[in-house]
Amino acid sequence: xxxxxxxxxxxxxxxxxxxxxxxxxxxxxxxxxxxxxxxxxxxxxxxxxxxxxxxxxxxxxxxxxxxxxxxxxx
Numbered sequence: 001x002x003x004x005x006x007x008x009x010x011x012x013x014x015x016x017x018x019x020x021x022x023x024x025x026x027x028x029x030x031x032x033x034x035x036x037x038x039x040x041x042x043x044x045x046x047x048x049x050x051x052x053x054x055x056x057x058x059x060x061x062x063x064x065x066x067x068x069x070x071x072x073x074x
Contacts, residue, residue, distance in 0.1 A: 003064025006030060006046075008074070010057040015046045 001017035008014075015030060018039075022028055030044045031037055032051040039045045052059075052074040061070040 001028075005062050007060040007062060008051050008057055009060060010053055011051070013047075013051055015044075018044070020044070 001020040001022055004017045006015040006017075020028065026042075028042050028044055030046050032046040032049065034048055034050075036045045036048050037043050054074065057074045059072045059074050060068045063069050
């Protein structure tokens with residue numbers, strides 16, 4: 001996942017993935033907020049601060065070329 005990132009459009013804030021290998025069909029959860037668990041296993045901590053405004057904040061997953069590969073409203 002090195003070079004990939006998640007962008008919170010409202011803000012904007014960016015989470016650059018660390019050097020992390022994601023096997024085909026596997027998943028990882030990126031957490032934020034005061035209760036975000038520490039990174040480990042299938043969990044990655046973005047921040048213990050709030051990121052999503054829960055009112056139309058768009059999340060964009062970008063590949064290492066900077067292209068948007070997925071979008072979700074948060």
